[in-house]
Amino acid sequence: MKICIENLTKKISKNVVLDNINLDLFGGNIYGFVGRNGSGKTMLMRAICGLILPSQGCVKIDDKIIGKDMSFPPNAGVLIEYPGFISSYSGFKNLKIISSIQKKISDEDIRKAMIEVGLNPDEKKNYRKYSLGMKQKLGIAAAVMENPKLLILDEPFNALDEESVNKVRNIILEKSNEDNIIIISCHDYEEINMLCNKIIKLDSGKVVNIRENFIEV
Amino acid sequence: MKNGFSVIIKRFIVEGIIEKWKLFLFVILLFVSIDFIFVKNVSNIFNESELNVKVGIADMFMNLFLGNPPFSSEENQGINIQMIWFVFHSLIFSFVAYYATNDLKNGSYIFLIKIKSKIMWWLCRVLWCAVFVLIYYFLFFIVSCAFACLFGSISFTPNQNIAGAFWELDLTGLSNYQFWFSVFFLPLIISIAISIVEVTICLVLKPILSLIIVIGYIIVSEFYSEPYLLFNYIMILRDNFMGIKNINNEAAFFIAVSIIAFCSIIGSTIIKKKDMI
Numbered sequence: 001m002k003i004c005i006e007n008l009t010k011k012i013s014k015n016v017v018l019d020n021i022n023l024d025l026f027g028g029n030i031y032g033f034v035g036r037n038g039s040g041k042t043m044l045m046r047a048i049c050g051l052i053l054p055s056q057g058c059v060k061i062d063d064k065i066i067g068k069d070m071s072f073p074p075n076a077g078v079l080i081e082y083p084g085f086i087s088s089y090s091g092f093k094n095l096k097i098i099s100s101i102q103k104k105i106s107d108e109d110i111r112k113a114m115i116e117v118g119l120n121p122d123e124k125k126n127y128r129k130y131s132l133g134m135k136q137k138l139g140i141a142a143a144v145m146e147n148p149k150l151l152i153l154d155e156p157f158n159a160l161d162e163e164s165v166n167k168v169r170n171i172i173l174e175k176s177n178e179d180n181i182i183i184i185s186c187h188d189y190e191e192i193n194m195l196c197n198k199i200i201k202l203d204s205g206k207v208v209n210i211r212e213n214f215i216e217v
Numbered sequence: 218m219k220n221g222f223s224v225i226i227k228r229f230i231v232e233g234i235i236e237k238w239k240l241f242l243f244v245i246l247l248f249v250s251i252d253f254i255f256v257k258n259v260s261n262i263f264n265e266s267e268l269n270v271k272v273g274i275a276d277m278f279m280n281l282f283l284g285n286p287p288f289s290s291e292e293n294q295g296i297n298i299q300m301i302w303f304v305f306h307s308l309i310f311s312f313v314a315y316y317a318t319n320d321l322k323n324g325s326y327i328f329l330i331k332i333k334s335k336i337m338w339w340l341c342r343v344l345w346c347a348v349f350v351l352i353y354y355f356l357f358f359i360v361s362c363a364f365a366c367l368f369g370s371i372s373f374t375p376n377q378n379i380a381g382a383f384w385e386l387d388l389t390g391l392s393n394y395q396f397w398f399s400v401f402f403l404p405l406i407i408s409i410a411i412s413i414v415e416v417t418i419c420l421v422l423k424p425i426l427s428l429i430i431v432i433g434y435i436i437v438s439e440f441y442s443e444p445y446l447l448f449n450y451i452m453i454l455r456d457n458f459m460g461i462k463n464i465n466n467e468a469a470f471f472i473a474v475s476i477i478a479f480c481s482i483i484g485s486t487i488i489k490k491k492d493m494i
Binding site for chain 2: 012046049050051052053067070071072073074076078080081082083084085086087088089097098100101102103139142
């Protein structure tokens with residue numbers, strides 16, 4: 001998989017939120033987006049997912065332009081802010097309804113994904129009664145359960161306890177292979193350094209620094 | 218594709234209708250009030266009459282969709298807006314505006330990315346509007362049936378005595394088809410059409426502005442009797458079961474269906490260029 005971001009600019013209500021971004025992302029890498037609040041990390045992730053369309057430039061995934069050749073990436077798992085699950089359904093039921101769209105995975109796979117993030121698939125509690133941490137874990141489970149080729153996680157460690165952080169870290173490392181692109185954003189530089197082999201720093205909607213991060217195995 | 222469609226429409230129905238049961242409870246209470254007051258008024262008027270007049274389902278619909286005569290500056294009178302008619306329709310469009318794009322702000326991207334189609338989201342939204350309005354009208358029908366069972370008669374034919382005493386209407390020669398077409402099917406399809414117009418406007422403007430535009434359109438319809446003001450066709454005192462200014466009710470039905478088709482297509486074009494946040 002290859003993502004090419006060419007001259008990407010996005011304006012919202014006359015504010016430039018992404019400013020002439022040029023990036024190439026390749027399979028087999030875990031990319032870390034870093035930067036202060038409002039630097040454009042989430043907006044860039046949205047642009048890659050197709051949730052926002054560029055004012056100028058384009059995002060190509062395997063030479064197909066988002067917003068022109070396709071509306072959304074073909075095989076993506078995404079967590080950006082809190083996902084809109086159905087509040088009167090349990091966690092398992094929510095994941096089941098999502099998985100029923102593409103029918104790639106079984107109930108067992110859903111259960112496995114929930115257990116991996118530290119949720120109980122037999123929990124009958126409705127999503128509206130979930131804590132912030134549980135909501136975050138369910139969002140991660142939804143993003144990873146179908147083994148997507150493009151995995152985008154915006155601040156995945158928010159609201160998670162230490163044990164859950166370890167679990168999510170292991171999931172991210174397990175999901176990484178030579179075909180997949182994983183993009184995460186995080187304010188914890190220690191996590192970014194542990195997980196990502198390429199770190200992209202954004203500021204005021206621009207890419208200001210890209211560096212290789214050699215992770216010790 | 219079929220799976221995606223059924224999942225999205227299921228989500229809209231669960232979130233936009235089933236989880237909003239408290240709003241529907243409020244609506245039911247409103248309908249109970251409307252029908253109760255009407256039944257009581259009929260009872261008061263005919264209490265001492267020799268005529269055994271009982272309110273039927275048809276009469277309750279007539280009471281709701283009566284409307285008011287158009288405004289005339291020559292008559293030196295104000296305009297009497299039929300409040301139950303106004304509230305009945307305003308509520309529909311308030312509910313629709315609230316949920317029109319609410320799910321996009323609340324993280325429905327997770328479904329969008331799986332179905333991979335903005336147009337499918339839009340068409341599901343159009344279908345949801347139709348289902349919502351249908352359920353709203355059906356609730357009024359159910360409440361009216363309940364009142365008819367308890368206090369009146371289960372009659373689908375309007376009562377001439379009531380129509381004459383309350384509204385000076387002459388129903389001679391009016392067929393049941395004409396009646397029910399004018400007080401149920403036509404208002405239903407026009408409400409669906411306008412709700413879809415409202416949701417289409419929500420794609421480019423904030424929902425509150427869309428609601429203001431629709432409410433403004435309703436208010437202008439209260440003042441003027443013109444065929445392009447579709448709410449005129451939902452007022453019996455205006456269309457008299459026939460039509461407005463040479464455009465009959467059947468034609469209005471097809472105009473409403475055309476509006477639905479037109480907005481569905483326009484919305485599909487707009488949604489492709491819209492940011493889904």
